[in-house]
Each structure stands twice: as C-alpha cells, then as structure tokens.
Amino acid sequence: MQQYIIGNWKMNGTKTEAQKLASGFLKRIQETNRPLPHIILCPSYPYLASVVEILKGSPIEVGAQDCHPEKSGAFTGDVSASQLVDVGCKYVIVGHSERRRHHHESSTMVRKKVEGAIAAGLRPILCIGESSEDREGGKALHVVSSQLDSDLPKDFAPHELLVAYEPLWAIGTGHTPTPDQIEEVLGLMKHELSIKHASGGVIPTLYGGSVDTKNADLFLNLPHVDGLLVGGVSLKLDEFWEVINASTR
Numbered sequence: 670m671q672q673y674i675i676g677n678w679k680m681n682g683t684k685t686e687a688q689k690l691a692s693g694f695l696k697r698i699q700e701t702n703r704p705l706p707h708i709i710l711c712p713s714y715p716y717l718a719s720v721v722e723i724l725k726g727s728p729i730e731v732g733a734q735d736c737h738p739e740k741s742g743a744f745t746g747d748v749s750a751s752q753l754v755d756v757g758c759k760y761v762i763v764g765h766s767e768r769r770r771h772h773h774e775s776s777t778m779v780r781k782k783v784e785g786a787i788a789a790g791l792r793p794i795l796c797i798g799e800s801s802e803d804r805e806g807g808k809a810l811h812v813v814s815s816q817l818d819s820d821l822p823k824d825f826a827p828h829e830l831l832v833a834y835e836p837l838w839a840i841g842t843g844h845t846p847t848p849d850q851i852e853e854v855l856g857l858m859k860h861e862l863s864i865k866h867a868s869g870g871v872i873p874t875l876y877g878g879s880v881d882t883k884n885a886d887l888f889l890n891l892p893h894v895d896g897l898l899v900g901g902v903s904l905k906l907d908e909f910w911e912v913i914n915a916s917t918r
C-alpha cells in the first residue's frame with residue numbers, strides 16, 4: 670500500500686506562512702522524480718481555501734482538523750463536513766486527543782463526526798491512543814481496542830477511512846513508543862479492523878507523535894505502519910520533505 674504522510678499544522682501560522690509552505694511542497698514535488706506517498710496537508714480552517722487553490726491539480730491533498738457531525742444548522746463557530754468538501758478538502762482529522770481533551774469530545778461525538786464526514790464524502794483520519802497512565806498500567810491495548818469499538822460506525826468501506834495511533838504521551842513531547850510497541854498496537858488495530866469492520870480490503874493504519882527526521886525512517890519501515898501523522902515537523906519545509914522522502918512504499 671502506498672504510504673500516507675499527513676501534516677497536521679494545528680493552530681499555527683499566518684495565511685502568508687500557510688501559502689508559502691504549500692507552494693514550497695508543491696515546488697519540491699514538481700522537482701522530484703522519486704515515487705511519492707500520499708501527501709495530505711491539514712491547515713487551520715481560514716487557510717484551507719487558499720491552500721487548496723495553490724495545490725489544485727497537484728497530487729498533494731488537503732484535509733481539515735475537525736468537523737461538526739451535523740450537515741448544517743444553528744451551530745455557531747462550527748464547520749460541517751459538507752462545507753469542507755465545498756472548499757476542496759478530501760480528508761478530515763477526527764477525534765484528535767487535543768479535541769477530546771480541550772473540547773470534551775466523547776466517543777459518541779467522535780463516532781458521529783466519523784459518520785458525518787463519510788456521509789459528506791470526506792475521508793476521516795480517526796485518531797486514537799492511550800494516556801501515559803494507561804500505558805504504564807499495562808492497558809494500552811485495551812484502550813485502543815475499546816476506542817476502535819466505540820468511535821467507529823458499524824458500516825463503512827475500507828477506502829473510506831484511515832486510523833492513526835497517537836499515544837497521548839508521545840504528542841509534542843519528543844518521546845515515542847518503541848518500534849515493537851508501535852507494531853503491537855497497529856497489529857492489533859489491523860486485526861480488529863479486519864474482523865469487525867471491513868469485509869475485505871485493508872484500512873490504512875498510521876502512527877503519530879513526535880515524528881521527526883531522525884525517527885521517520887525507522888517507523889516507515891515497520892510492516893504495519895501505512896503512514897505518519899506529523900505535527901510540529903510538518904510546519905518545517907525541509908524537515909517535512911525529509912519525512913516524506915523516508916516513505917518506503
């Protein structure tokens with residue numbers, strides 16, 4: 670499977686910086702003749718349309734960082750999945766731990782967002798992962814497994830979704846799981862996804878949390894890692910390009 674390298678820009682930058690980054694990646698892919706992974710950039714809402722415009726016709730795709738589960742209505746400050754499709758998004762990150770923590774998003778809410786995104790024609794990137802207490806208490810696999818159960822709708826096709834394992838303790842900390850720990854969790858995810866949700870077809874499983882130019886290569890060589898979800902480093906042109914070039918398939 671062609672790997673996925675996704676840049677989550679979070680709440681960073683200005684319009685000019687977003688445009689400069691998008692143009693920079695565009696130039697790099699135009700100059701390379703190396704086979705590329707799927708590349709997806711996820712800027713903040715206000716910059717989506719102009720990043721889409723810059724990348725129009727290129728293989729780089731654009732995703733949002735969240736969406737509301739409803740199609741439309743009196744939800745001040747929210748953005749629906751169909752509005753994201755309307756401005757040219759193809760993907761949306763759903764259930765990121767920063768949303769769950771700062772906006773008290775429950776699993777039920779996350780599942781509704783996944784359903785709403787799929788119904789609108791967006792491909793959700795569902796984020797799941799355990800806390801450091803869960804990891805230390807030996808509960809990582811249990812937590813990930815129950816999040817898969819509670820956050821995913823019963824019916825969806827494998828090509829409609831991606832799942833990213835982002836342990837909370839690895840996000841923005843410089844700490845990462847060992848390759849064995851990543852393989853253990855992603856192996857479990859793949860197994861559960863194959864028996865519970867997808868009849869044939871493979872749902873891509875990604876890793877995210879403190880990915881950088883030094884560890885990308887190691888992670889991307891792991892058999893169960895179908896891609897990376899990158900935060901801080903995705904805001905740096907040269908470093909993120911290095912991560913993209915570390916893709917192995």
Ligand code: 13P
Nearest residue numbers: 677840841878879900901
């Ligand atoms: P960092 O790569 O900055 O640790 O962030 C990971 C993340 O949250 C991506 O969604």
